[in-house]
Amino acid sequence: MDKIKLYGKWQLEPLNLPHAVNGIVPKNERGRVDVWSEKCLPPGTVHLRFPKAFSVAKRLEIDYAPAMIGFEFKNGRSYPVFDGIVVCSEFKDVLLEAYAEEEERRQAEEKKRDETQALSRWYQLLSSIVTRQRLNNRYISNSLPSEMPTGGQCINNESSVTVSENYDKNHNVRHQQQVDQCDITSLDASLSPPVKDHEHVFLKELESFDRETSLLTKRCQCGFSVQVEEL
Template structure:
């Protein structure tokens, strides 16, 4: 009930305001006519507005004729009317001409025109809605798309399409049509501004209506084939990377096993012998040896130094010789093991 009351009250207020506007006298201030809903002065019209018809005259304000707001008409260029699916009738003269402006205007501006941003010195010709008729474009015949002088179709809206044609926007449409040898025309859908200049924007193609299903089926097949090829390429790349990772792990483990466990047996025996002597010395000291713990620690460090010196000397002076009779080959791992008489061994992978 509250909603209905609000709506009823709002409707009554609108009716009252309209009644006042219709019954009130003509304003005496010129600025009041600039945006007045009922009356207009010719001096406050914009450059894209004219009076048609120029009458009746309702009165005067400071010497200027007062006209009804319904007489104010918006005029546009031929190109602007084409975007709405309308064309200028034959032998119609422009109702207004403007001098070209050097100032670049934005595309979103209602009064701006893309064709005004050119360097042409000709006047801009404007036409009114009473000079127009529905757009009459040539029909598509024998599978040939009618094109303009630039070899394309201006698709400002669906009304701008030539009869018997369709606008296809799927990706790579031109390549599919070219592969099937079907006549097509690039679809120019607007302009974009960069660095003070306007550039055409293309989106899709225009083809005859009878080729629409054929092109869509061909695109679906090509898209399916492209996705399968992309999937196969991704799987191949994944397998390659997995093989590289596993090969790196195997090589790292092989090098670790080879060089961590590759000390000669004689050096290992000497190390074990020194360890045994240290343990025996520790036991004898526990049964009455007069040496202090500090002396025991010094003896142990001396033994370690002697062991390191012997190992380094043995490694530097000894020259490994790998004889044929000491070689062994593992067929499962394809590894060839070469051994020296000192006990040192080396594994080589046979390719």
């Protein structure tokens, strides 16, 4: 029975790759090194697989070649797969040290950025808490007069109430009327008597401002006053 040769003798010869000389990595016609296994590395070279190894080698101006480790098949076509770089053995330690320094610097910058963002968020949170507490103390705890609309009218979702002013010629009368959430604490009738359907006019010269409480007091000539908060 005749024997059929499946391989040529040239295919059974030991792999003879060129050596790295003067820090230059021998590359194939595509400018890369096919690393099917560690035995496929040219003598005098190493395969480095840490992230962004090519950028470190390029920054240090060290000659390198992309390491092609195989193929992947997508949509009926094959595409080369690269993993790391191939450099001369004498540059291995230099590249690893440079990568460690760059990684440490990157982690320090990332930590600083995270701390800055955390401080900013804490500041926003504390500012909101302080503002909320200040508003609660001013409008709830201290029960300060609420803001009144012009014209002495208080309007809610259900009704509209007009506070009328009563005047007694012989006595000063304090008239207080509370409707829903609107509260007019006092009306001083010691000044000129109000006229029916009187429209309040708040003159600039009668205004007063309290810097501690940031409250602006507006007064009408009839004695009616309104306090509003200046932001």
